[in-house]
Amino acid sequence: MKLPRITDYPHHISCIDTELLRPGLACCYLLRSGDRYAFVECGTALSVPGLMRVLEQRGIAPEQVSYVMPTHVHLDHAGGAGQLLRRLPDARLVIHPRGARHMIDPTKLIEGATAVYGAENLAAMYGEIVPVPEDRVIVANDGFKLDFSGRELLFLDAPGHARHHYAIWDAESRGIFSGDVFGLSYREADGPMGPYLFPTTTPVQFEPEAWNLTLDRFLALDPAYVYLTHYGRVGNVRELAHRLRRGLVAYQRMARQHAAAPDRHAAIKEALMAHALRELQAMNAPLSEQQARDLLAFDMELNTQGLEVWLDKG
Numbered sequence: 001m002k003l004p005r006i007t008d009y010p011h012h013i014s015c016i017d018t019e020l021l022r023p024g025l026a027c028c029y030l031l032r033s034g035d036r037y038a039f040v041e042c043g044t045a046l047s048v049p050g051l052m053r054v055l056e057q058r059g060i061a062p063e064q065v066s067y068v069m070p071t072h073v074h075l076d077h078a079g080g081a082g083q084l085l086r087r088l089p090d091a092r093l094v095i096h097p098r099g100a101r102h103m104i105d106p107t108k109l110i111e112g113a114t115a116v117y118g119a120e121n122l123a124a125m126y127g128e129i130v131p132v133p134e135d136r137v138i139v140a141n142d143g144f145k146l147d148f149s150g151r152e153l154l155f156l157d158a159p160g161h162a163r164h165h166y167a168i169w170d171a172e173s174r175g176i177f178s179g180d181v182f183g184l185s186y187r188e189a190d191g192p193m194g195p196y197l198f199p200t201t202t203p204v205q206f207e208p209e210a211w212n213l214t215l216d217r218f219l220a221l222d223p224a225y226v227y228l229t230h231y232g233r234v235g236n237v238r239e240l241a242h243r244l245r246r247g248l249v250a251y252q253r254m255a256r257q258h259a260a261a262p263d264r265h266a267a268i269k270e271a272l273m274a275h276a277l278r279e280l281q282a283m284n285a286p287l288s289e290q291q292a293r294d295l296l297a298f299d300m301e302l303n304t305q306g307l308e309v310w311l312d313k314g
Contacts, residue, residue, distance in 0.1 A: 004017040004019055013175075015233065018047035028047070029227055036065075036066045036148065042068050043077075045127030048083045063090050065088045074180070095138070096157070103131070104134050112204075152171060161202070176218055182228060183198055201302075212248070215245065254268060265308060
């Protein structure tokens, strides 16, 4: 079977497409230290066969993988954890303290996702979600340091997108594995002015004030790179953080402007899309309007849902 798309970066970091919906939407990262390996993110249950093919193709025994580290428990990041751990006999799951119980017993996770997607779509997009044995779970509190075969990984509580979210600082690469809390940026939109980056306000825990504090913590580390789950490595971190903060302000403004619209959902979603199209045009991104709409449609739907939850919370 065909291998997923792989991009190799310096410092023994490989970006692997988890093949969610389309190429280039979501990825995980395979890290090496000595003869040991770790996954940051794991994609969905449907991603697991592709990840195992990558290990086989690279001559990596399943027993060489020590850790699976989803940044948070949303299913595009952690839905495949249980299935993957079944295939990696010596690996342990490293998870945020607020997410651990949902990995050990995913019942509520499945119920919440079913409410968003519907049971049939959930199965088609994410596959079968299975529990992770409690004795294979490591809880990573804020400031937790993991000795990954001599390569220190620092775990930072990173709310804003979700309260069960951490980020990982890798001093060796001077990089942050950011999950969703450094926004989304698709390589198809890269143009002469660099990456287009925008927030992800997926239901149900969008908290802009906390998000800005998370960005402050990131910048205090002076990172050279951020490794996005959606999608790939980006540099010029301070400028992108500035753009992301502007996007957070714009998203809140658009949500409030359309809060009383007769069809609030449609009004907010089109406002978000129109804002993105203007920004892409200003950046001379190499996409037609229809290409941009197709690229961003899934995210704008989820972003709208999350902003509506935020509005309803007051």
